[in-house]
Amino acid sequence: MIVNNLLEDVFLKLVHSMYRRAKGRMKVKSLFVGIGTKMKDIRELHLSYQRALSAVSLARMFHQNIMCFDDMGIYQILFSIQDKKILSDMYHRLLDCLIQYDKKHHGELEKTFYYYLKYDGSPQKIAKVTYTHRNTVNYRIDKIKKLLNNDLATFEDKFPYMMAFYIAKMME
Template sequence: MAITVIEATKLETFKNFRLISGISGLSREVEKVGILDWEFFSKSEWVFNEGEFVLTSLLFAKDNPEFILEAVKELVKDGATGLAFKNIYYNELPMEVIDYSNENSFPIFVFDNSVYFEDIITEVMDRIRFSENHELMESKIDILIKKSLNKNTVKEIALEINSSFKENFFVFYCKNKKYIHSDALISFMESLKRKKKIGLHSTALKYRNGILIIFTEDRLELKNFKNNVDYLINTLGIHVPDYYIGVSNLHSTLVELDHGIKESLFAQKTGEVSSLAFNYFNDIGIFSILMPFIDEPWMHSFYNRIIDPIKSYDEKYNTELFPTAIKYIESDGKIIETSKALFLHKNTIRYRIGKIKELLNMEACEGSFYEQLSIAVKLYKIYNL
């Protein structure tokens, strides 16, 4: 497991690092950190490994600047990730070192005396271990939601995630409406852990591009459910309108953890589809049926049967039937509201809806027509997230 150089530069000990060269190598992965001093440089065999980020004072080159290029060449040859030197003896590097670094996408940084090698090594390795743990936890969540598991296995995995879990739980999943890089999410997780904002019996995880929290207690009652959720939101310090949030139903046994996780993910995704920031699974209506089967061939077949004729007609005749269909469903099948939303005469909307019915051979199926078109439009929004 590893972090990238650019992720490392966002750590506290790297705040005074200045990149000198090798900018195209910032995506290289750091697996460990080592120190280059005179003893290592004077050995006939190097001790650095592929994926190692190297720290040095350049003491070995104090009186021989040509040694720097020789050292960098050896590091590149060995597959090292990058080099950072403390500005004790040098503030800048010879031009040939910079050129070689750029040519080989080998990042080189300079930093001052405000930070010790040991602190850099500790923070980088802590972040790597933290990242490894999150990747492991994410893989366990994937197993829970993607595999068909028996109840005993679900509970075993639940207790592998947190051996202090209680039986009563709900799952909370939130995802920022803006893209958040994974290292920012991990930093947020580290902050929660450091400030002890998540209790012993609950767990906060980075999952996909969001935060997944499994909240457990000895007792969780329906009458206090929303208070528990509000408490969690306040604890996280998140501004609800900036997120899509999904909350599962209450569950009274850990053998249902796989269902609870799926419920929170489905509720969150429904928010993305419907542009609602907050959703309880119990309130998402027909989406609670559509979401679990979204990848089934039968669902795709139904979707294509309804949507393809409409879109094909629009493409052939340069019409606007499909946008009208979407707004018609969003307006609960009300002609006047649809006409106002599209700034069109109501008779134009009636004509377009009639044309859609004709294309689908549903002229005499008013109730069934709306039902099927509504489902198809919802599927369209899900497939096009």
């Protein structure tokens, strides 16, 4: 659907109304709607369409009925990369050592590392969410730092790894 000169709240009400009608008529298990971005020039309409497709993909990923491209956060950038192999290569380059260690030792370093990044290194929060003793969490964090050869002291040290986890979610 393409609209011109429509207030955003009116537009969103229209989209939600159309969604409810379509869902009621189609009797499908899942229906997802992606909303692109506003464009000032009709020659950029294809960009809004591509962004709407990205929003649909993310809506499916997170099981949300309606997703706006403008609300996608970092996924805006990740979904805009045409060469998905770049993303896959980045993920594997950064996390394969943990994945391989987990496979070989039946460990949970990758999962622990994700929560380490998510909870800004708090052993208490990581222990709670993983149902693991705090000493075990500390041991795993030390092991992760050694395997990655990175002390994870700064935001710049951690950011690429968080991106890798976002990529992993995309690749599911």
